[in-house]
Amino acid sequence: MTQESAHDDVIGRRIRGLRLARGWSLDALAARCHLSPSTLSRIETGRRRIALDQLVRIGRALGTALDQLVEPTEDDDVVIRPEPEHRPGVTTWLLSRERSLHGVTVAKMRIEPGAAPGPDQARVHPGREWFTVLSGTVRLQLGERTVLVHPGEAAEFSTMTPHVLAADGTAAAEVLTIFDQDGERAHLRGPDR
Template sequence: MPEREIDAGWIGRRIAQLRSERGWTLATLADRVDLSTTQLSRIESSARQPSLGTLIELARTFGVTLSELVEDEAPTVYHLTRRTDLVPRQIAGGELSTLSGRFPGIEAMHLALRRGSSTPEAQHAGEEFLCVLAGNVDVTLNTDTLDLDRGDALQFPARLPHVISNTGDDTAEILIISTHPANDRTPAGGETRSQNRHGTAGPST
């Protein structure tokens, strides 16, 4: 089966549609997701591709799942995603395909991060889990830089500033799972830190 063509303008049109349905101005939505009106306008017109963190914040502000934000499929009582059904959407640094359906507990996605690219720094509610499916990436969490190879996995409070960088020679493929804010279990006393064999101290980005 041939791969689906990437519609680079779909996400921008969808954001504009959801904003219009709610009667919000550009300024209203921009303020709620901590963007300037110029940034949001460029995203809606597809002159700028949003980051994954921005998409998560937009979905939660609209009160929809990430799947509802970026996909145009009708809902069912279950959600099955076959590899041939993936619909990649252009975002900053690469292509995003949603894997989860319209259920509120988690957002699962496949990120193809281009060689030499990094995701913009993100912070949002909930927790995040990622597993490297192909390639090599660095994940920066505050002042820690973690080197992840194929098969390595990482879980962390998504409120920590985080950046994913492709350090390999090819496109990196990453499974990312983000929990709904209601499931955020970060200890009230602050951050948690767990370091595996790849952890090294690094500069904050």
């Protein structure tokens, strides 16, 4: 099976699935998009290449966008394969796509012990941050307060308070964190990026 025929097969299954979800018979959809039932049947089963004008009519009849009918089936739209980004004392893996929906960035961070940032590295920016500790213990400096966050615990705080994360003790700490756009800019890109 060629890549084109495999893609036609997927499009046909999507059309059939949408038709059945609406409770329409083959004849009902064929009438709505001005195709013969036999042509529509061959399209749904992948035995006929679908022409663009047919695809437009079928999409319009089903009330769906063309890009939803033809979107790729590879796993690249689902699976994220993060690459580590190293900065002194911290390794970060982005777990969401750049410019992700809703303005949030999900990242895994490994904070090395002894990489205690100084007070000049505390960040302040609009918004809120959230993280959960996967391993190790995190020392969260919030202004004058120091909060220890242990594995399985989470922290959420206003980012208008000067804040900095460090590994507590001699072991590295790993966290899963969610940043809004301001947090992503302040923590992942740094002030010089």
